Amino acid sequence: MGIGTSIFLIALGAILTFAVEASIGGVNIDVVGWILMAAGVLGLILTALLWGRRRESVATTEQPVEYRRVEESRDVAPPR
Structure with missing residues (x-):
């Protein structure tokens, strides 16, 4: 959940909890509203925790396998 x-x-x-005053047979709209708000808060907390873990950096101690030196060669003389 995002x-x-x-x-x-x-x-x-x-x-649903604070603004709707309708009633449906067998369903308490206030309770449905509270359940939706609780699910939203729980989803927000879990999303924040997952985003926090995703941003952790991983440090590696391994060095690159080899270094290569790149030399540039030009066939044309530079302009004067």
């Missing part, structure tokens, strides 16, 4: 999806779930849950 950051955008998490924020969308939080916003949708807040709308």
